[in-house]
Amino acid sequence: MVKRIKITTIGGGSSYTPELVEGFIKHYDELPVSELWLVDIEEGKEKLEIVGNLAKRMIEKAGLPIEVHLTLDRKLALKDADFVTTQFRVGLLEARAKDERIPLKYGVLGQETNGPGGLFKGLRTIPVILDICKDIEELCPNAWLINFTNPAGMVTEAILRYSNIKKVVGLCNVPIGIEMGIAQLLEVDHSRVRIDFAGLNHMVYGLNVYVDGESVKDKVIELLTDSNNSSFVKNIKGLGWEPSFIKALNVLTCPYHNYYYKTNDMVEKDLKNAEEEGTRAEVVQRLEKELFELYKDPTLSVKPPQLEERGGAYYSDAAVRLITSIHTDKRDIQPVNTVNNGAIASIPNESAIEISCVITKEGPKPIVIGDLPVAVRGLVQQIKSFERIAAEAAVTGDYDKTVLALAINPLIPSDTIAKQIVDEMLVAHKEHLPQFKFAETIEV
Amino acid sequence: MVKRIKITTIGGGSSYTPELVEGFIKHYDELPVSELWLVDIEEGKEKLEIVGNLAKRMIEKAGLPIEVHLTLDRKLALKDADFVTTQFRVGLLEARAKDERIPLKYGVLGQETNGPGGLFKGLRTIPVILDICKDIEELCPNAWLINFTNPAGMVTEAILRYSNIKKVVGLCNVPIGIEMGIAQLLEVDHSRVRIDFAGLNHMVYGLNVYVDGESVKDKVIELLTDSNNSSFVKNIKGLGWEPSFIKALNVLTCPYHNYYYKTNDMVEKDLKNAEEEGTRAEVVQRLEKELFELYKDPTLSVKPPQLEERGGAYYSDAAVRLITSIHTDKRDIQPVNTVNNGAIASIPNESAIEISCVITKEGPKPIVIGDLPVAVRGLVQQIKSFERIAAEAAVTGDYDKTVLALAINPLIPSDTIAKQIVDEMLVAHKEHLPQFKFAETIEV
Amino acid sequence: MVKRIKITTIGGGSSYTPELVEGFIKHYDELPVSELWLVDIEEGKEKLEIVGNLAKRMIEKAGLPIEVHLTLDRKLALKDADFVTTQFRVGLLEARAKDERIPLKYGVLGQETNGPGGLFKGLRTIPVILDICKDIEELCPNAWLINFTNPAGMVTEAILRYSNIKKVVGLCNVPIGIEMGIAQLLEVDHSRVRIDFAGLNHMVYGLNVYVDGESVKDKVIELLTDSNNSSFVKNIKGLGWEPSFIKALNVLTCPYHNYYYKTNDMVEKDLKNAEEEGTRAEVVQRLEKELFELYKDPTLSVKPPQLEERGGAYYSDAAVRLITSIHTDKRDIQPVNTVNNGAIASIPNESAIEISCVITKEGPKPIVIGDLPVAVRGLVQQIKSFERIAAEAAVTGDYDKTVLALAINPLIPSDTIAKQIVDEMLVAHKEHLPQFKFAETIEV
């Protein structure tokens, strides 16, 4: 008898869900999912129903025997699951808007997964995910937890250090996006491009890049620094690196590196955007409203093309590709977030890293890289320290550690500004931070 | 027959020399120096004579049989030396003033040993010191090179990586200054205070602090975060740390940490100073003029008290204490810059670190610390990467590496600003940077 | 135009060659070899012709357009090669017989690749292979060197440390043999079995074993310690491990571990064999004579089944599988000898290890394992130290280092016996050890 495959998606009411469902449909041959459980919280009930019904229509149209279950009962949804995916957002887009708006007041980057925004998203998310881990331990101890919830690096670090769950993989669409961009830049099919990724989530570098197995790094770096290519995918080039800088760096960067190597320009750009069109959360709120209107249409039974503007491209591909490779012990190579175990020398063995791994039934096995280039070790280490101390603060609710985490973040100009931002954001997010004891320690 | 001790001081015409001479006089019992060779370059001839004659008068007054030689012939001065000390400044205070003024135009810290100033001081100094190392190899291969020349960490790194000299120690007065400050804060005699130092030059932390061997770290951190102590030595507290930050950091900082943990405040302060009283180099130029007037006085035969305003307090103590312990195999503990060799886990074994060492006749032996606290590893690693790439740029004259070194420095807001500052400073310091090929690569 | 593939086999007159030729024939679809150059030395001319003509007949029968060239001109053979395989034996089987006989006189294991035999095979082989590396550097700098020549670990270590060749892989049939044995033990097809290998050549452990991706290690260890299975492939179980030992060890061993964990039994067995049927070299000499008689038969155009008794089963499979994966950038997982680079924590980064790697066009990339189990780290480290010091002795011809290498080998009961064996073997192998200066340092 063939083993049934049960997948549970926490935050199932997300606008991303049709992506994921499309992925399961496309890969059904390799990954014949039997049950898909979409679970959400009370506040998300309406969205869950809208998106869940679209999912049912999509599967029906595809003619596949995948059962779709919609529920608010997390324990029921987790029972005997084979894979658990998490894509929830504590505090919804309203909280994200605060993560973006408040730091800008202090001249600091307002963004969802980096700097103060990343810290506070972590503080809100980590206690919830650790709670889910306890449920997994009890209800589906053999399941793999595939975490998409940002900040994915900090969340994976927290799970590795503060839960009993070992079968966890953090997943991000940044690496696959870089591969796609490079394929486009080189005008070759994506399947022929391979990149050796290493670093941390949203702080990942491409150490080498190959077409058909032959290194083309030099050519790529030349193209990236060629001013005639300036119209190239902005995700890859960001605001345009100084040719000297990128040639000497001699590795591929990811889009988030703009925040660190072009800090002042990015803050300026964000301030302008916030003023003109609203912050990203505010834009996405409008987009989501439109998307859910579309989703409601009972004649819609495919992923609507408008979803691509929402961002998160390739997430579904990345997720289904990962789950399929674990399920089939495929042993192909994918960049994921997993425990370091010595693969990157200057990161602690037990920390989470993002790295190209062989994906097996027993999970991802990192391909050793020795160490990161000298020029990037410090920044990577700094973000790892930030993630570790933030995770500790999230678990303990320790005010001083929260200030420390932010003060050592490379985007913050001083300990005093760190404290001011922490103070304002703690109050703003108070209802989602039950671990902090406000009366006693925080000057509200 | 007792071995004669020959000491050679490169940059002997420095205003600091009377400090050093006073040190040799005070420690003559343990360290009976036979010959002191003060050597300088043609441009420094006049100062050398002024300060050299003062040195002679000081020694005569002390009634000690130390021969003082003044020379412009470096090779003669180095021949068979036992200890070589270096305290020269390529480009003199004029160059330092540029290191301070130019970055401020870009809103970046203008300072002698950190950020762009540190980079360019390194670019000017490293080729000269490597040249001195070649002379040492040939003329006094058993000598110890005691380097005071800043940026001492970068210079020591360069000597370890790019010369054949192994017997090198980098020395700084920051640790001894912290000890003195802590003794004052605790109101105990300095001799009872011990601090476990570890980190890099101008980026050193006090991991623990003891009085009579018992840890008093908690008490010290409490005092440092006590607002009632706010008038305490500004060197130690800097602009005043946020209590939450320093409590969670839980180690002692050094004054230079203000540049990194209070970046915006320090830039502001420096801009104000530059406008009002001139940059530090400009102030020191005035001070030095006065000092040399004093030194000329043929009736002066002691170190004049005005020298203390010049800064560099305790340098003489630190230097003579170090030379004495090497000479006598004293095996006491002193914080110096030496090769890591595993003492700090997250720094490469072959890199220079600043750490408490046992000082033996065979040089400093670091006391292992395991690793630095998580919160500081990233910043330390970043400065080490900066030092390594800067040292490589200094040796190769590689323009791209110079931009990279500055772009990864935590004080720089973007790769573009890094490039702009590099371009302006390369031109400003052109005559002292013969290793760079201006016509070809640098957009002047 | 499709790229032509030129393969050069040094020691082409070996009795193994038909294995290799069969491999190229079987895998022609994936690896369309254009030219196969079999090269040997003057003394091997006759064998080269016999085996080379058989190779030609085999390829003709298969109807494939592979050119076979026979030559004594190594430089001609290497010119523009894509892959170079080495399977030569300095001193032929006569030398191996001495490696086996002499140590037994001292009560020490006489064997080709371990203990004194391994040391002396290394001393004879390393200078020759380093010479080949120089030719490769000059004549085919982009070629991959696939080394089968034993002691493969020591030889790979020597190439990594003492040549400029980076594109080298050491290959051994032990891991594939273990996989085959385990498949047989579990009664499943070999293709379903996967083992995580890590350690050194002839000192490799199976850290985990999977069928269809699920770990079956516990079951395998149970079967291996089950006395009812005692007739199982002797290669795998050796003389039969003590159940307590292997349960607590909790990893799979390789056949060569018998020499280390059953030292006295193995010496006894070898002494008995040497007396009764001759040492292995002596047996193989007889087998080879018969094989070459068969090979001469002009009607023979397939690999004769008698070759399997010769040993070295699966070598051809392993070799062709490896070359194919490099050529096609297949990225499958194979256990090979390559540079550690941090994959095994307790082995130096720049040393050779044997480990499961992803095989890419740029060579093998080790999958990180963290560290070896505590119980085996010491033995593995000891063999690595032996290999490193032996390689140094091979390159320098240093007598003291030769004695040291043997004295620290775990099979040797004392420094005195080490010296005695070294003295006798240096003289016995004198003509193949030109790097040693006999007159001066060695008491002959």
Place this chain on the structure above:
Amino acid sequence: MVKRIKITTIGGGSSYTPELVEGFIKHYDELPVSELWLVDIEEGKEKLEIVGNLAKRMIEKAGLPIEVHLTLDRKLALKDADFVTTQFRVGLLEARAKDERIPLKYGVLGQETNGPGGLFKGLRTIPVILDICKDIEELCPNAWLINFTNPAGMVTEAILRYSNIKKVVGLCNVPIGIEMGIAQLLEVDHSRVRIDFAGLNHMVYGLNVYVDGESVKDKVIELLTDSNNSSFVKNIKGLGWEPSFIKALNVLTCPYHNYYYKTNDMVEKDLKNAEEEGTRAEVVQRLEKELFELYKDPTLSVKPPQLEERGGAYYSDAAVRLITSIHTDKRDIQPVNTVNNGAIASIPNESAIEISCVITKEGPKPIVIGDLPVAVRGLVQQIKSFERIAAEAAVTGDYDKTVLALAINPLIPSDTIAKQIVDEMLVAHKEHLPQFKFAETIEV
């Protein structure tokens, strides 16, 4: 008011006690002990009284105000102690005699702290010492535990891994003995000799040796390999190293290295001794009988010179020197067993090592050495693995792990002999191994 110093000696009835008492008397100026508590078990009551009364007479004669307490109540003795020293022997010399006799039957070294003897001494001792650690935690949590009980390396490892006690130092007289021997060899006063020690207990190497701070290693190695020096202290030279071996090894060995580098000679010698004069335990039993007869003499009030034949020379010096330096925060350098923390790269950070340390009030701080010479890393690692698995077996009473610990010991010729020895010794020592469940798992 001056702090009183209370010292508690567990196993106070040992024949060594007069050594220790003499030490306290000699160093009273620096270390003014107030109370010395000698505690023993019921079976040792008579000896405790004999030796305790001698101690009282010695102190009375010295005219010092040290109170001596004799007791069988361990908890009373530990209450508020400042230093606890342990020198007990579970099973007394009878057990040691078995540790020596049984292995010899299997052709394996019979010795108290190495091989099977060391394993079983560890199995008997570790549970008792962990029990003492629990008492310390409760009754004198600030005390330093100075452990002399062998196997000191394995015992220190067990305390570090399986107790809550951090303030533990393992102490051995081997390093001081080597220093004395080298001083004698060089004909200089011991105070002028310094050795950089690193390794494990009874597996320690002298990486460098200095007179007045200058390295004399080359000279010492020359002297040690000079056959004209053959009458030199046998402890140092052992049976005489092969000059080639020791020159290439290029570090100083310790006497116990004879067991590993001259295994067969040592077994032969031990077999001969056992036959002729009895094993060491049997000799010591006779010596102790004589010693206790002497100790009973009420006119004796000094340490009798015959104690020196007992062995353990310099123990008292080493112990009192260590306690004094901790008490006074002396920061001198002494070789002790402590936690590695990165001082030796190839040993796990949290393991016990024996290394030259700065001795402070907060305990020993190792001086980093980078890594051990390549040639010795394997053996050291092997002994560390043996110690770790033995400690685990001691704590768990796991039979398989006991066999594994012995099978990986380099002195054991096979897993089968390991099992046979374990089986016989488990039964022989049954009454002192309550943690092993005999009925179920061990074939008695």
